[in-house]
Amino acid sequence: MKKPSKWVVAFVDAIKLSNLREQFKNERKVMSENELQASMEKPKYVCHKEVHALEIDQIVRLRCGTGIIHPVDKSYAPFEVSADYMKKHNPQDNGYYVVYKGGYASWSPKEAFENGYNTCD
Secondary structure, three states, rough: OOOOOHHHEEEEOOOOOHHHHHHOOOOOOOEHHHHHHHHOOEEEEEOEEEEEEEEEEEEEOOOOOOOOOOEEOOOOOEEEOHHHHHHOOOOOOOOEEEEOOOOOOOEEEHHHHHHHHOOOO
């Protein structure tokens, strides 16, 4: 079977992303990382450093390499993360999306995060 062209794959990914955004339109808006950071502060945690983090319920991986993170706390909208973030951190469901001072975003396994941080809000 012939492999689909990059254009076809990109087009299918664009349709999937569009459908996903439409699906959550009525419930909550799908936001980019920058929109999420600008619109609402994440819960604050303390270890030897202070971070903002959201527990991840589910990650939807798109063919284009980006992902949509659905937080456990439904008062936060699902948000899109870059292909670079997905490739570098390989985030998994039931972990934490973590943002450090200076804006660096990372992923942490649930057990490691909860053993190392306490909420301070």
